[in-house]
Amino acid sequence: MKIAVLGYGVIGRGVVEICLTKKEIELVKIFDRKEKFDKQLIDLFTDNIDEILNDDSIELIVEVLGGYDFAKRIAIDAITHHKHFVTANKEVVAKDIDELSFLARQNCVAFCYEASVGGTIPIVKNLKALTLVNEITKITGILNGTTNYILSRMKENFSFEDALLDAKQKGFAESNPSFDLEGFDMMRKIAILSDLAWNTKIDIKQIKHVPVTEVKKYNLKKISKEKKTLKYICEATKIDQEIHLSVQLVALENDDLLSHINDEYNAVIIETKPAGKFVFVGKGAGSLPTAAAIVGDIYDILHQRVLDVYYNKNLYKIQ
Ligand SMILES: NC(=O)c1ccc[n+]([C@@H]2O[C@H](COP(=O)([O-])OP(=O)(O)OC[C@H]3O[C@@H](n4cnc5c(N)ncnc54)[C@H](OP(=O)(O)O)[C@@H]3O)[C@@H](O)[C@H]2O)c1
The missing domain is CATH 3.30.360.10 (Dihydrodipicolinate Reductase; domain 2)
Structure with a gap:
């Protein structure tokens, strides 16, 4: 499954580190500000969010930016572009869990937020x-x-x-x-x-x-x-x-x-x-424990284990 990670901070780095070791997950883009780009992974970085949203091959977006307004807008954009959405952002989840869960069901994608509560605890x-x-x-x-x-x-x-x-x-x-x-x-x-x-x-x-x-x-x-x-x-x-x-x-x-x-x-x-x-x-x-919960969500989506999602096989292209 092709994924993109938004945010290369404490948690984003952990998510990238774990994903790069998993053969079922293909990390194709990392979004952050230009000054945060990592030279060793330079081909993966972009500071243009539309490059990710408009790429139909990307099936899942992980949001670890933090903040509210931009993160909420990205959640809506990602889901309406039929991309599964995984976030650790408790502010967005606490305020908009119902709206985003409904939107995700409408678009036949998963909205997962395990890391927003209790770090690595499932x-x-x-x-x-x-x-x-x-x-x-x-x-x-x-x-x-x-x-x-x-x-x-x-x-x-x-x-x-x-x-x-x-x-x-x-x-x-x-x-x-x-x-x-x-x-x-x-x-x-x-x-x-x-x-x-x-x-x-x-x-x-x-x-x-x-x-x-x-x-x-x-x-x-x-x-x-x-x-x-x-x-x-x-x-x-x-x-x-x-x-x-x-x-x-x-x-x-x-x-x-x-x-x-x-x-x-x-x-x-x-x-x-x-x-x-x-x-x-x-x-x-902490970086890796929280990242582990996020990657756990990616695997749940990959293996269709998310409880409240109607899986539409046409939208759901597992490699
Ligand atoms: N740290 C933890 O232990 C932990 C545990 C559970 C959940 N979380 C949640 O995970 C999320 C990420 O936390 P974190 O600790 O990894 O934060 P962080 O270290 O500040 O990383 C966020 C990264 O995203 C970038 N970013 C934010 N807004 C951006 C924008 N509009 N455009 C481009 N880049 C942007 C930040 O750049 P700038 O710094 O330049 O803005 C930073 O590089 C938060 O929602 C947090 O609540 C964190």
Whole structure:
């Protein structure tokens, strides 16, 4: 299958690195700004998006640009050009999951976004599968690698500022990590999971949240003496017909499973009826783990494993 990758940053480089080792995937174009072109792969690079959109041989586009307006426009253009679309962009997915999923179904292509929640954890496809049979009653998660890394260091007596600096140096926090620290990143992710679980559009402005910087108000030594651990947790619960969402700091008992999720790791607990509880743990950030989730989506499309797609064989030319 011929693919193009849009964005040659942290995640894009990981996607390119993995794709170049896979014989079923033929990477034919990489889009980024001219100054980002990699001399060793120079023949693949372009800064002209139309070259990709108008190339009928390209069947799938991976978007790892980030941002909203341009990325959203590209998503619509790619899908209406009958190209499968894979993205890690939680902002676009959280705001437009329903519109883009509908557009993709109309155009008989797949719209996949596994890497937009929980990095490498296969939570989107598993949640979709669980909803086929089960009622989802609650979702609880640690879904931001940066803030979990900061709290893990602070438990070892780092100051907030030193922990953030360490997260940036290790490549877990972006140079401007405000979306992570304010809680918006985790709000978008719990909104995406809630939309999948309950088929309801979530307006993230309605999510009760505190920024992780509030940790400075807590006495972590006292919490530790009480055999508890402070974690930044997102939660979505369906009570009667209402969905209650929050992103907050919670002092968990040390025998709570989530209190043991450290550093850049993420975890999601899905409570269901009748199947019971499911726990997913994995790396929530970083180039290759996130890229692995994206390439997993490419393989699902290649092997027609995406759950909500009507596969039109005429549009679906597998080599
Ligand atoms: N980093 C992670 O651990 C992680 C984990 C899960 C999901 N994600 C998501 O993955 C996506 C990519 O993240 P990233 O960390 O790889 O970002 P990044 O390192 O900033 O890479 C994005 C690349 O795309 C380029 N780009 C953006 N807009 C462009 C435009 N209009 N025209 C041409 N080039 C453009 C950027 O160039 P400029 O810098 O010059 O704009 C940059 O080279 C984001 O949606 C992010 O939320 C990231």
